Amino acid sequence: MTAGTLFIVATPIGNLADLSPRALETLRGVAAICAEDTRRSGQLLSHFGVNKPLLALHEHNEDALAQRLVARLAAGESLALISDAGTPLVSDPGYRLVRAARAAGVPVSPVPGACAAIAALSVAGLPSDRFVFEGFLPAKASARREHLARLAGETGTLVFYESSHRIAESLADMRAAFGDDRPAVIARELTKLFETVLDGTLAELQAKVEVDDNQRKGEFVVVVQGAGDDAEAQLAEGRRVYAMLSQHLPPSTAAKLAADITGAPRKALYGMKDPP
CATH class of the missing domain: 3.30.950.10 (Tetrapyrrole methylase, C-terminal domain)
Structure with missing residues (x-):
């Protein structure tokens, strides 16, 4: 039996006209669509006349659901994964499903589009x-x-x-x-x-x-x-070290140690405060 394909489909980040024709064709052709927020994704799909079962896939159930979805893919069904907006897996769940699908030898195919x-x-x-x-x-x-x-x-x-x-x-x-x-x-x-x-x-x-x-x-x-440049990078590193040391040491001591460690100017570090 030939396995189905898991399509990773990008959706618009705002302007609905950014959904590509290929993305729309793919969503209409799969057996079901996985989405983090089925209510929000359902509104998007309804706008385009896509009437497919929606499956909630989020950080709390992805581990448990991944193997069940891979079983469906292995049985020949094709599925799509979308996010609330933009390209899936970019600050969104999904990589565990992709990893499980690839480990099972299931094809995973991107359908590129918007990414904020x-x-x-x-x-x-x-x-x-x-x-x-x-x-x-x-x-x-x-x-x-x-x-x-x-x-x-x-x-x-x-x-x-x-x-x-x-x-x-x-x-x-x-x-x-x-x-x-x-x-x-x-x-x-x-x-x-x-x-x-x-x-x-x-x-x-x-x-x-x-x-x-x-x-x-x-x-x-x-x-x-x-x-x-090197001077800016050195100062940035001095600020990083000073920020950590100043949580445990007096400012003057933290600045001296940060300057000694990084080579950044002590005067530029001493007395650093959060901006107004």
């Missing part, structure tokens, strides 16, 4: 030859700051997803980790009616977001240029 991270990077005007996708930052402030501190010396362009209720706080934490003058772009509501793409330094962008309520609404991709 790539869409934002394409319009940011920042270096795109090398980038690091970080997805959503931790919701807890202390964990978010620690994570950003570890990225301070990263030379590739950084790409983050962020929600409306944390965008201002995340920008403030990025300023503290990367410095006020690090170039960045905020892409908001991409492909939707109120799409905006703002560029500037992190300090400038935080100010724009704080004075305009509309810039704190919607879905966000934040693209941040990586650490540049």
Whole structure:
């Protein structure tokens, strides 16, 4: 018996016209469609007249469901996996199912389309030859700051997803980790009616977001240029080490040790505070 195919199908991130003809044909041809949020995906499929069984696949049931879905694929059924919006597995569940299908020798085929991270990077005007996708930052402030501190010396362009209720706080934490003058772009509501793409330094962008309520609404991709020359990378690494040491040592001691470890200027580290 020939196994079916697991199709990984990208869906629009806003503008419904971005669903490709091939994606639509694929969704109409499979036996069932796996989706994280069946209600939201059901609305999308209904809009296009796709009437297929929907199976909920999310982080809480993926391990248990994967083998059952692979059994259906092995028996000859083809299935599709979609996310709430954009390309599946990019900050969404699905890799366990793909891994199980590939381990069972089931064909897995991509049906490419929209991806918010790539869409934002394409319009940011920042270096795109090398980038690091970080997805959503931790919701807890202390964990978010620690994570950003570890990225301070990263030379590739950084790409983050962020929600409306944390965008201002995340920008403030990025300023503290990367410095006020690090170039960045905020892409908001991409492909939707109120799409905006703002560029500037992190300090400038935080100010724009704080004075305009509309810039704190919607879905966000934040693209941040990586650490540049050796001096900037050294300072970024000094800030990272200082941020960790200052949790346990007096500021002056933490700054001296961070400077000794990284070679960053002590005066640039001592007294570092979260941006206003």
